[in-house]
Amino acid sequence: MAFLNRLFNRKSKTELVSSQATQQQLRRSLTDPNPPTIASQRARTSSSDERDTFDIYAPSRLSRPRRVGCDFTRAKTSVESGSVRSSNSSAADPAYNIADGVKGQYRQLKPLHRSRLHTIMAAQDRSSKRTVVMKTVYKSRLSAAMRTKLESEVQHLRTLAGVPGVVQYLNHFEDDECFYIVLERCPGLTLIELIANCGGRLPEHVLVPYILIPLTLLLADLHRRGVVHRQLKPEHVLCCHESASITLVDFAEAVNAKQRCLNNRAGALEYMAPEVLDKPTAEEVFHQVLSRGISEEELPQYDEKADVWSLGALTYEALTGCQPFLADSPADMGALQRELLASSEPPSAPTTPSAAGGGSQRLFAGRSLSPEARSFLTQALQLDPTRRPSAEALLQHPLLRRYWTRYQDKQVALLASSSVGSVAAAAAAAEAGGAAAGAVPAVAVAPAPPPRALARPVWTEVGIAAVAATGSPMRGSVRGPTAVTPATACCGAPSEVAQANVLVAAPLQFSVR
């Protein structure tokens, strides 16, 4: 933990600003033979950061071409101009509705990130004083397809409200010029910043228990719900030291595979799975369906394994400091992936990590990775999605099992640091939820989705409830991320191991609405 403290504290000293430009620079520094230090990054941005103006990433300040910035003046003055629409409470309808004055509820603080289409601002809710993030999307630059995507993002964020690890949706509205989505302001650093702060790569003992395990748990949870994120990359994973949690942002490309076909290319090229690379774009799908009269179901599909590939690419980058695959086009990327993974052998059984990773020589050449890490990457980066394990199966991988105790210790430390009030509330909830049955009671008291501020304590409290109601603290050994479903936990004998598993599996199991 001391090591993590040092990593995260560096952020406050350097005052890194999350932005596409900064993050590109960070990534470049990871692959540079002579990477600029964080201090030099700071020197490059400090004068503008201190001014806290809208031009902090003016093109002239960047050594590399970037997309043209937005017209912030217009965004700023739009507060007063025209009507403002706000969301209603119906989760089924993400339409932006009229409600004058909603935008005035938020005081814009500073930009965190901007692209051609939108900007992401830190803002403050004037009534609650809560710091939030406001995604402002410029209507004039939005195509019909993009608007649909935006509505789908809101829909997903609302459906996933309260799921630990998913950025919390707070509000959405529009005025004449922009759409606005208000989200919780996730604390901490993006994974790419964390990697940079750590000198270019993360040690396995930091990455696996604090980031990879929670991220794999979250993916397994999302996939169980049918949601495929499709844009998993280090910039979208926010890592918070204080709450020892990760948060996934940007659900713009997310799709619920139970409701919609996954047949179009989406996501960031560097993290895109081979089976996604050769798919048509959303526009091409649209035209194919229109012009050829075929239904979407007839087009080639892919599934949630695409996220598992991205997880593998992200893990490789975090451990080595280099992106595994870099190419300029989907075709080149496909060829590169095949070339680097050509010698890949069928994945070894998860129980024999030392035997795994024998293939993929080119990808791993010169990389110092443990046998378990090589095995994990070999499996997650399987070219054939049918041979790639699911996120849930990866939870049983030796790499994750090796650090499971450390992950669990972190959860127990969180339990210990929870307030007395939380314990009392959780114990009361446990009692109300059937603690009298003597079985693991937490299952019966899975709480309603909480406000995001409570998202982490939810499963913590559930765990506390389990411990409090059974009178058994975390004593027994934990066998790892055994998939304990509420049903099996209820029916099975409430052994210490079962309790511990419920506690450990809580982030995965108790977030269901």
Ligand SMILES: Nc1ncnc2c1ncn2[C@@H]1O[C@H](COP(=O)(O)OP(=O)(O)OP(=O)(O)O)[C@@H](O)[C@H]1O
């Ligand atoms: N809720 C949030 N809390 C804190 N920071 C955030 C939040 N949402 C986004 N960010 C920051 O803004 C950056 C960009 O966010 P996001 O990916 O949603 O925007 P984007 O324009 O869609 O990015 P891209 O298109 O490059 O993927 C993130 O990498 C992160 O640094």
